[in-house]
Amino acid sequence: xxxxxxxxxxxxxxxxxxxxxxxxxxxxxxxxxxxxxxxxxxxxxxxxxxxxxxxxxxxxxxxxxxxxxxxxxxxxxxxxxxxxxxxxxxxxxxxxxxxxxxxxxxxxxxxxxxxxxxxxxxxxxxxxxxxxxxxxxxxxxxxxxxxxxxxxxxxxxxxxxxxxxxxxxxxxxxxxxxxxxxxxxxxxxxxxxxxxxxxxxxxxxxxxxxxxxxxxxxxxxxxxxxxxxxxxxxxxxxxxxxxxxxxxxxxxxxxxxxxxxxxxxxxxxxxxxxxxxxxxxxxxxxxxxxxxxxxxxxxxxxxxxxxxxxxxxxxxxxxxxxxxxxx
Amino acid sequence: xxxxxxxxxxxxxxxxxxxxxxxxxxxxxxxxxxxxxxxxxxxxxxxxxxxxxxxxxxxxxxxxxxxxxxxxxxxxxxxxxxxxxxxxxxxxxxxxxxxxxxxxxxxxxxxxxxxxxxxxxxxxxxxxxxxxxxxxxxxxxxxxxxxxxxxxxxxxxxxxxxxxxxxxxxxxxxxxxxxxxxxxxxxxxxxxxxxxxxxxxxxxxxxxxxxxxxxxxxxxxxxxxxxxxxxxxxxxxxxxxxxxxxxxx
Numbered sequence: 137x138x139x140x141x142x143x144x145x146x147x148x149x150x151x152x153x154x155x156x157x158x159x160x161x162x163x164x165x166x167x168x169x170x171x172x173x174x175x176x177x178x179x180x181x182x183x184x185x186x187x188x189x190x191x192x193x194x195x196x197x198x199x200x201x202x203x204x205x206x207x208x209x210x211x212x213x214x215x216x217x218x219x220x221x222x223x224x225x226x227x228x229x230x231x232x233x234x235x236x237x238x239x240x241x242x243x244x245x246x247x248x249x250x251x252x253x254x255x256x257x258x259x260x261x262x263x264x265x266x267x268x269x270x271x272x273x274x275x276x277x278x279x280x281x282x283x284x285x286x287x288x289x290x291x292x293x294x295x296x297x298x299x300x301x302x303x304x305x306x307x308x309x310x311x312x313x314x315x316x317x318x319x320x321x322x323x324x325x326x327x328x329x330x331x332x333x334x335x336x337x338x339x340x341x342x343x344x345x346x347x348x349x350x351x352x353x354x355x356x357x358x359x360x361x362x363x364x365x366x367x368x369x370x371x372x373x374x375x376x377x378x379x380x381x382x383x384x385x386x387x388x389x390x391x392x393x394x395x396x397x398x399x400x401x402x403x404x405x406x407x408x409x410x411x412x413x414x415x416x417x418x419x420x421x422x423x424x425x426x427x428x429x430x431x432x433x434x435x436x437x438x439x440x441x442x443x444x445x446x447x448x449x450x451x452x453x454x455x456x457x458x459x460x461x462x463x
Numbered sequence: 464x465x466x467x468x469x470x471x472x473x474x475x476x477x478x479x480x481x482x483x484x485x486x487x488x489x490x491x492x493x494x495x496x497x498x499x500x501x502x503x504x505x506x507x508x509x510x511x512x513x514x515x516x517x518x519x520x521x522x523x524x525x526x527x528x529x530x531x532x533x534x535x536x537x538x539x540x541x542x543x544x545x546x547x548x549x550x551x552x553x554x555x556x557x558x559x560x561x562x563x564x565x566x567x568x569x570x571x572x573x574x575x576x577x578x579x580x581x582x583x584x585x586x587x588x589x590x591x592x593x594x595x596x597x598x599x600x601x602x603x604x605x606x607x608x609x610x611x612x613x614x615x616x617x618x619x620x621x622x623x624x625x626x627x628x629x630x631x632x633x634x635x636x637x638x639x640x641x642x643x644x645x646x647x648x649x650x651x652x653x654x655x656x657x658x659x660x661x662x663x664x665x666x667x668x669x670x671x672x673x674x675x676x677x678x679x680x681x682x683x684x685x686x687x688x689x690x691x692x693x694x695x696x697x698x699x700x701x702x703x704x705x706x707x708x709x710x711x712x
Contacts, residue, residue, distance in 0.1 A: 142545040189556055190555075191552060191555055191556060210558075210561065211558070211561065212609050213558075214555070214556070214557065214559070215558040216558075216560025217556070217558070219554055219556045219557075221549065221552055221553060222551045223549050224548075224549030224550065224552045224556075225549050225550055225553070226550060226553065227478050227545070227548075227550060228549075229478050229481040229482070230474065230477075230478060234474060235475065237470065237473075237474070238473075239468050239470075239557050240470075241467075241558075248548040279557070283558075364620075463502070
């Protein structure tokens with residue numbers, strides 16, 4: 137394990153009652169990275185991070201967090217990790233400021249400043265039970281960051297938040313990255329992974345299907361952009377020549393004509409070439425549209441394809457359903 | 464800033480004072496029942512109370528009712544609700560040391576018991592008077608060890624029962640027979656043989672005997688004190704094993 141590696145997982149296996157949830161998983165997270173674990177429900181993401189945090193004992197495999205074993209060295213690893221856990225709460229009658237005091241160690245930053253930063257300054261005396269869902273998540277984030285952790289683990293960080301609250305939380309994660317904190321993010325929200333993560337790891341049935349930057353995964357598994365436009369009232373001969381020209385552009389996959397409308401599929405380069413061709417041809421059509429593939433397209437392709445063997449803990453549902461279920 | 468156990472104890476004490484179950488069961492219930500039953504008998508009934516004044520008998524006995532209410536009702540419900548809501552996972556993930564939560568629960572349980580007992584005696588003083596201690600160290604040892612045993616039992620119950628509701632149900636089922644037969648009900652002398660036999664083996668009866676008899680000068684009750692000490696040790700060991708924070712299977 138190199139010094140820059142914050143998390144190193146090799147051959148992690150975990151089963152519950154004979155059902156394999158994590159199946160020989162390898163994972164590396166380097167210092168300063170924001171890494172997202174993505175995948176459908178039951179992919180093993182939460183179990184993986186629970187093992188990384190030392191909350192679950194692996195059946196097999198080796199885990200090192202900052203060079204330490206998270207189960208054996210729990211008392212040393214725990215203070216180095218700040219985590220926001222799925223399905224965990226605080227006592228109903230505990231007030232916000234009391235929660236900060238309870239979780240603050242000798243390494244803690246100024247809790248009041250953190251509460252202000254996350255918009256909870258006015259809620260210091262409020263009981264946990266009186267906080268909204270967004271306020272609770274922001275409080276969990278404050279607690280996760282309170283003790284200057286070297287690794288922050290965020291599991292379903294923005295689940296149940298309204299769009300404004302989500303963006304606030306995203307901004308907080310970006311700030312963490314700018315400060316050099318290593319973040320492991322578990323999420324069903326693929327737009328969240330695309331926006332926040334420098335690298336994503338796609339999982340299914342407890343195994344890694346693929347990993348890379350969001351752009352790399354999109355290129356590898358959903359690399360086709362679609363440029364659509366109407367031909368308008370041009371002469372037939374011009375249309376044929378124009379389409380023939382498009383047929384030769386770099387990165388092209390296909391050109392389809394549906395009545396007056398043309399759809400050009402290809403990688404990202406196609407967007408530039410088709411745009412240039414349209415500008416050269418004359419007035420740019422009013423109905424020009426560009427559809428870019430996103431991480432969701434990539435994950436659907438991955439889950440539908442051979443990325444995993446559909447082994448134990450897997451599911452035969454179509455990938456689109458799985459993504460839907462995850463939302 | 465302070466250590467994790469101190470932070471937990473501070474927070475837990477605050478939460479206890481805001482918990483209506485604690486206020487009702489640990490503070491109000493023993494006081495109200497003591498006031499009622501302590502005045503239900505006259506000095507003429509002393510024969511049934513090992514020759515002591517019945518009100519003295521009940522004042523000395525009701526300190527252990529506080530212990531039972533804390534250990535069998537308050538602690539298990541509190542702990543089970545924490546487990547149910549994922550609070551313990553959050554403590555474990557935040558790096559609280561393995562034994563910190565169990566130690567904090569024990570400290571808070573003992574503190575609550577001491578506080579509620581003091582309030583009970585303060586209420587009893589102007590009404591019935593507080594009987595003088597004949598063998599203070601034995602009484603203190605019995606009460607402290609009894610509280611450790613019952614709070615540990617509460618931690619154990621809260622750690623194994625699946626929800627706060629089930630902890631409340633089981634706690635109440637254990638509490639009321641213990642209360643009626645082991646401390647706050649009729650004296651053993653007026654019980655039928657079968658009931659007296661059952662009452663004698665209840666842990667709360669043993670704790671009450673170990674505290675009340677040397678308090679009122681009835682007997683040293685050394686055997687009962689030894690049993691209470693054994694219960695405390697077994698309780699602590701069992702509770703420590705179940706309440707440790709950390710990795711699950």
